[in-house]
Amino acid sequence: MEWLNTSIDWLTLLFQEWVVVYFQMLPEALQTVILIVLKIVVIMVPLMLSVAYLTLAERKVIGSMQIRMGPNRVGFFGYSLAGFGQPIADAVKLMFKEIIIPTGANKYLFLTAPLLSLGPALAAWAVLPFGEGIVLAEVNAALLYVLALTSVGVYGVIIAGWSSNSKYALLGTMRSAAQIVSYEIAMGFALVGVLMAAGSLNLGEIVNAQRGDYGIVSWFFLPLFPLFVIYFISGVAETNRAPFDVAEGESEIVAGFHVDYSGMAFAVFFLAEYANMILIAALTSLMFLGGWLSIFPASWIALVADIPVLSWVVGDGIHWFFAKMSFFLLLFLWFRATFPRYRYDQIMRLGWKVFIPITIVWLLLVGVFVIQGWFGLGAA
């Protein structure tokens, strides 16, 4: 053990002497940029891995719901590991496929469109807090920023359909873009309720506004229950997931706006869909289910505060955030295994004639709650 300790000492010394010293020799602006890039990598790599393994989870979960095995062949080093290597194999396959650009298509826009749908889904993570103060950019208008970025995601759909130079893709674009734009309104109204209740646009402050002495009971999903349900369902519709997946519609139209895409260009649309799912799950858990807050009342957390592992598990922390996100992601998969696809007029009716009126009425009620001081903000 002695040599291990000395080598660790030596390594830390090496790190301090060389890396830190050289790092401090760089200009200050460059240091900031390097630190931010490192933080982005720390967020992005697990996120992209989650996206990859969400595809496997989807096939496994739906498989077990339909009493099948799901993918169970591809593993590592000759071991199948219940299909654990499947996402890697899929990614490698898609990377080596040819990207076919249709005749008469606008080449630059055709290749930009997938990036435009993936970009906003990733950029929104900049303002999402993972724990108390653990956030890449502490922005005051974070909620607006997220809203703005999710509204930009529709450009990927529109440009993809138009630049493909195909009437089928264009019609698919019209369908899914109209759907996304419609549900954005209900989503925006639901978020207005959240910001009224929290009295802030900062996501960290929104989570902290849900902190109470009784754990789960203090979270916003109870006073804002209709908004919570509407936000999540609109999120499912925004991501074009079943039962709102008329854009995909594999049984009748074989994908709408990305019908002409192949290879990695198609895969990026696929990644964007899953990244958006994770984003919606994260936002719902931050805004309605108290993010990293523990479900247990404060008195219980105080009870176990001295027990080493239990206090960490029971107390607030990033693991609660991940648990809540996983729950919503499971809901996404569950919906897909359960519900038949909506008809197009039903989708539009639900968005415009059911969700928007309910959110507006509930916003009035939230205003009354705020004036009554039920959110701890006072009448001011």
Place this chain on the structure above:
Amino acid sequence: MGFENIVFYVFAGIMVFSALMVITVKNPVQAALFLVLTFFSCAAIWMLLEAEFLAIALVLVYVGAVMVLFLFVVMMLDINVARMRAAFMQYLPIGIAVLVTMAVMMFMVVNQIHIDAPGRAAANYNNTRELGLVLYTVYVYPFEIAAVILLVAIIAAIALTLRRRPNTKHQNPDLQIAVKRDDRIRMVKMDTEEKK
């Protein structure tokens, strides 16, 4: 200061370039997309001016909503660019008038005639909160009047497009849900028939 200058010139360059492309490019869809790029770089410059609320609202309202609907229309219509070009001279005086006004205003701002340059805000300055406070106290009447005008515009837009056509086929979900078994099937009792 150096870094901010670089950011400003990069986004200002993109903005001027894309604004020029909006009026010179032949394809109307591409022109609309360049307008989106102009809005984006404009938002970035506003962000640099610490007007984060306005910057994000610009992206949210213009990029996220107005331009999406604009693109919808432009994609669906078959716009004759040549005919639109023909009206160029007709609109030129208006364009020049707008240009002169903008130039005078920019001159006033840059040389600080009647307009003082805003100082740097404190680190905990909340742009959204300050705007809200001003809008709901000092400017509450203009703000409410603007809201009412918008509401009237919404209702007017709906009223203009609302056409009641008698013979359209549409479903009534309430009736569909309210259906009972007896409305759809009729149970018939009959004796078994013998083969003759």
